[in-house]
Structures are given as structure tokens and as C-alpha cells.
Amino acid sequence: MAYSKMVKPASAELTHLTVLRSERLAPHWIRVTFGGGEIDRFQPMGYDQWFRLFLPIGGEAGLERVPAKANKTLGYLKFLRIPDGERPVMRNYTVRAFRPATGESDAELDVDFVLHGSAADGTAGPASRWAETCRPGEHVLIIDEGLAFNPQRGTDRVVLVGDETALPAIAGISASLPASATGTAIIEVPSEEDALEFPHPAGLDVVWIVRPHDALPGALALARLRDTDLPEVPFHAYGAGEQALASGVRKQLVSERGVDKNQVSFCGYWKVGAASPASKAARETAAEPLV
Numbered sequence: 415m416a417y418s419k420m421v422k423p424a425s426a427e428l429t430h431l432t433v434l435r436s437e438r439l440a441p442h443w444i445r446v447t448f449g450g451g452e453i454d455r456f457q458p459m460g461y462d463q464w465f466r467l468f469l470p471i472g473g474e475a476g477l478e479r480v481p482a483k484a485n486k487t488l489g490y491l492k493f494l495r496i497p498d499g500e501r502p503v504m505r506n507y508t509v510r511a512f513r514p515a516t517g518e519s520d521a522e523l524d525v526d527f528v529l530h531g532s533a534a535d536g537t538a539g540p541a542s543r544w545a546e547t548c549r550p551g552e553h554v555l556i557i558d559e560g561l562a563f564n565p566q567r568g569t570d571r572v573v574l575v576g577d578e579t580a581l582p583a584i585a586g587i588s589a590s591l592p593a594s595a596t597g598t599a600i601i602e603v604p605s606e607e608d609a610l611e612f613p614h615p616a617g618l619d620v621v622w623i624v625r626p627h628d629a630l631p632g633a634l635a636l637a638r639l640r641d642t643d644l645p646e647v648p649f650h651a652y653g654a655g656e657q658a659l660a661s662g663v664r665k666q667l668v669s670e671r672g673v674d675k676n677q678v679s680f681c682g683y684w685k686v687g688a689a690s691p692a693s694k695a696a697r698e699t700a701a702e703p704l705v
Contacts, residue, residue, distance in 0.1 A: 419679070421459070421561040428482055429455050433552040434522065436545070440607045441529075442578065444545045445510065448523045448554065456523065456556075458512040460590035462563045462583035462654070462681070465509070467525070468502040468555035469544045476500040477555055485557045502555070503540045506683060508582040511589075526582045526610075562681035563587050565650030572597035572618070575639050575663050577631050577655035578608055579683045585612035587652065597649060598642055602635040602659075631686060632659025639666060650677050657682030 432450035439445050466485045470477050479496045483489035484504065493501070511524040527545035531537030538546060563583070565572070570592050574584045584599055589612070596617035602625050603609050609622040623634045632655060644667075651673065653663025660682040667673040 419564050420559070421564050423459065423463075423558040423560040424457060425455070426483075426485065426558050427455060428480060428484070429453070429556050429558070430477075431523065431554050431556060433548050433550050433554070435550055436548060439526070439610060440605075442604055442608045443610060444527045444529060446525050446527060446545055446548060448525065449520055451553065453521045453523065454515070456512070456521070456558065458509065458514070459561055461561050461587050462652070463509045463561055463586065464506055464559050464583070464681075466504055466557040466559060467507045467541075468504050469541060470553065471503045471540050471544060472498075472500040474553050476502045477553060480555055485559065503544070505541045506559075509586060510582040511586075528579050562654070563650075563652050563679050565679070566648070566676070569648060569650045570595040571645045571647060571649035572599075573639075573642070573644065573649060573651040573667075574599040574601075575635050575651070575653045575659070576600075577602045577625075577635065577659055578604060579656070580654035580681075581610060581612075583654050583681070584652075585610075585614075588612060588614035588618060591615055591618070597645065600635050600638050600642070602632065602655075631656045632662065635659060636662045636666065639663065644671065644673070648677070650679065653678070653680040655683055657685040 430451035431448040431453055434447045434449045436444055436446045468477060468480055476496055480502060481489045481492040484493040507525050509523060510526045513522045515521040527542060529542050530539055531542060533543040533546040572595060574587060576584050581601055584601060593615050595615040599618055599620045602623045604625055606624055614620060621638060623638060625634055636659060651667050653660045660680040664678050664680045667678050668675045
């Protein structure tokens, strides 16, 4: 996971959560709502808050063996010592929405999963398959990691660019901006149905790009960014999703268009052609994001 300067959370403890329900939103989207467990520990930060999610693919007994600092190098090495078949799957996800407890309801955390392949025909990856098949009452673990979106205080003009995996982050950022914020959000998705609308300031222009099946993820979003006029006043840019897209946003803005590098946050969630971490380099990437 490549990223720019992060805003770390006040606490990064292992937190136990329970599946409350799931909902199919679109062909490539499922929303899973978590609650119960230790959700009172979770401190919402808004914007693109993300976390490590540990899924009990080999049974819930493996969750009890996850070390407290599994998101750090030494802890991750201990995590890898959990036997295959029992070791949970660790993936990075973004908070889509958090609803604090009220007098009538308990706290809830929504997480939107992008679906790749199908659980029914065996083509889905482990996280996608779990999201399709999970049931209320199942348990997971999370470790909060904070924010990648890190503008200068007071900045309310933005340029947001991402693929479908960045949609929850862009939606979270939009919900956290002041109502007076302005700018552009460019979001590339695999189908029209996957363009999930989200609340945003009236001055934020949301541009949806439907990616053809044979197109390289992120290429169309980067091309649209190149044709987009940038705000003349100070603004903050954010690029997220496929690794080449995230780093491409930074390169285009900083190297080609002269934007101050401190005005650009970026976060690479995944890489074309890369599966789950297996090699030493991939394991290190999963444990400690690369700058």
C-alpha cells in the first residue's frame, strides 16, 4: 500500500467486531455493517479513515492468535507463523460510514467491499468471497490506521481522483468537507450501476467514468485529470486506488503541472497483477506501507 504522509489514530489496538448485516448495493459492491464486540473503542476520524481487517477464512479460532501489533513488521512476522488454513486473511479497507451509539441504537460501522469474481463459481478472492457469504454473528478484527488525506488546515478546495476501490474514501472525504467546499472528484468504475451516488458539497463536481473491460484500471481517470482545469487558489489533491493511478496522480500534478508536493495526498490500495502477499517484498508491503 503506497501512501503519502499519514495522520495516525490516537490508538491502534486490535478491536473485535461482529457482523450485523450485509447488503448488495450493485454488481460489484456489497456493504457489510459491523457492530457489537469492542466497537466502543473505535474513534471515527472521518475523511478516508482506513484500517487493517482480519477475516476468519479458516475459522474464528485463528482470530485469537492474531498478535496485538500485526500491522507492524515484527507483529506481521508473528502473524505469518499462524498455520495456513487457520491464519486469518488481512486486507486494508476504508470506513464508509460510522454511526455512533444513541439512546435507541448501538454504534455501527459500514464497510463497502468491491467484488471481484464470484463466490459461487470459485473466481472470487478470499476477501470478496467472505463479503459475499458472511452471516450475522460472525467475528472479525480491525486495527485502525488513520488517514491518508492530509490537507493543510483550512483548505476547502479539492481535486479527488480514484477508481472503484477509492469510492468509499472519496465519499468519506466528501462527507467530511465543509458545505462550502469546491472542486472536482473523478471516479472510474467498472459499470454504470457501480457509480454509487454519495452526499457531497454542492460545489464539488463529481465526474463518473465507466471503464471498458479491456481498459487498464486508472488510465481513463488519469487522462481526465490531465484535461481538468485545476483551481487557481490553494487546493489539496488526493489520488487513490490502483497503485499506478495513485502515484500517477502525484506525478502528473507535481512533476508535470507544478503543484506543490505538500498539496497532494495519495494512497495505492492494490496493484494490477498482484495477488495476496506471498513474497518477502509483498509481505513487507502488507505490513508497512511504502512511501
